[in-house]
Amino acid sequence: MERQLPKNVRQIGNVSDNPKIYVEDYVDTYLNQLREKAKEQPVGVILAGEVLELEDEKAVFVSGAVQMQELSEKDGKLEIGQDGMKHMMEEAAQYFPESHIVGWGIVEEGNPMSRNREVKKIQEREFGQEGSLFLWKNAREQDEIFYAYKFGELMQIGGHYIYYEKNPEMQNYMINTRKENGVTPSEVVEDRAAKNFRSAVREKIEYKEQHQSSAFAYITSAVLVLIVLVIGITTVNNFDKMKAVQNSLETLSETVGGGQADAKTRTETAETAKNNAKEASGTVKKAEGTTTSETSDGQLSDQDYYVVQKGETLAGISQKLYGDTSHVKAICKMNGLSDGNLIYIGQKLLLP
Incomplete structure (x- = not known):
């Protein structure tokens, strides 16, 4: 199936730059978990995914990340041996066979400006294709910056998107490498399942509230117009009656406005109760196949x-x-x- 731009996304920063960068939620969560390990020494990652032309714009999808076990720091400078790079490329191909290498990144303390020369050197030697990515992520803060290799330079990208989809390849990598990478995939899966379920319920509630509110307003307006027409025809030649009608309409408008608010409140209360019941019964179904609880069929x-x-x-x-x-x-x-x-x-x- 041909990939399209994802609809369920979360925007990080200013996304007006080119290329557009889309990072899958499991990958983003995994990179955040590496921050604790990176407080001791820099942690490198290889980014896997695909580069596409969608809606006349270049888009880079990052659907996988593999930790660079061979990345080392000597005299304050990063080093990656050729044998180590070959091993990491093979590991990326093993866990993400349908993807390509789209860039790399570092999780560390400090700031990205301190490594400009060595990062560019590694970028040109190992990831020199036009549009390839470099990610710098702060080990102690939420700061992260994406760069794209364009015209022989690493150019900063103002922002990116987080998107959500089933990603069994990334889950499988996290589970199989949890000991050496120091991450806890079970927590990631549980958090992701709960987050997706809450998002789906919230969207459904908002849609129903908007739809019912619009329908109620339409019916109320139609009834009000009909009343005006009927009364207007019968009193068109009577000024005194028209005056009384005017007063009646003002009172009616206030009553209808209050009734609409009350009806909306009752609708929201009923829908909330209904969706709460659905949420309680659906949580286990949503978590099925994504949690790693120790039961025979993978369910809670x-x-x-x-x-x-x-x-x-x-x-x-x-x-x-x-x-x-x-x-x-x-x-x-x-x-x-x-x-x-x-x-x-x-x-x-x-x-x-």
């Missing part, structure tokens, strides 16, 4: 989640399941909750 067991009961809080659930409240933060992290108080009856919480 009863011990992997907890169903929220009436009046419960995360602190109470932690006390109930673990005997203390110290697990609240872990439960929030596992379920992507920014506010521990925003839980609802019937919600299924993944357990650490």
Whole structure:
């Protein structure tokens, strides 16, 4: 199937530059996990993916990342031996057979300007094709910068997109190399499943609210116009009656406006309750095939989640399941909750 521009994306920075860069969410999460290891020494990665011409623009899709085990630092300068580079290229081809090498990157402390010469030297020697990428990522902060090799120079790209799709190749690489790379793929899979499910539910709720609100406004307007026409015809020759009609219409408009707000509130409440029920029943289905819980078929067991009961809080659930409240933060992290108080009856919480 021919690739198209993804619709479900998250924009990072200014994306007006060329080429357009799309980084798959699993790859982005994996690169962020390497930051902890990079606090001790620089960590290099090879970026795999494809380069396409879409909608008259050049687009680079980064769907895989392989850690450079042979990258070393000597006297403050980065070094990659020829044998090491050959081994990394073979590893990239093994895990991402349908992809091509589209660039490389470094996760480290400091700033990218300090390595201009050595980075350009490696870029020209190993990744010299026009449009190839270089990524610099800060080990301690959220800073990251993409560069594209154009006209013999590394030119900074103002921003990129994060896109979401099934990526079994990247998941497989993370699982098979978790010990040597120091990442935890199970947490990534669980976080991704929860994030995708919440995004789908939110989009569905917003669409229904917008659709129903528009329909209600249309019906209300039609009824109001009909009333005006009927009353207008019967009172066209009577000024006193027209005056009374004017007052009635003002009162009617206020009533309809208030009724629309009340109806919208009732609609939102009903839809929220309905979607909460769907969310509770659908969480396990969404996580199927992507979680790495230790069950025979890859699905969540009863011990992997907890169903929220009436009046419960995360602190109470932690006390109930673990005997203390110290697990609240872990439960929030596992379920992507920014506010521990925003839980609802019937919600299924993944357990650490």
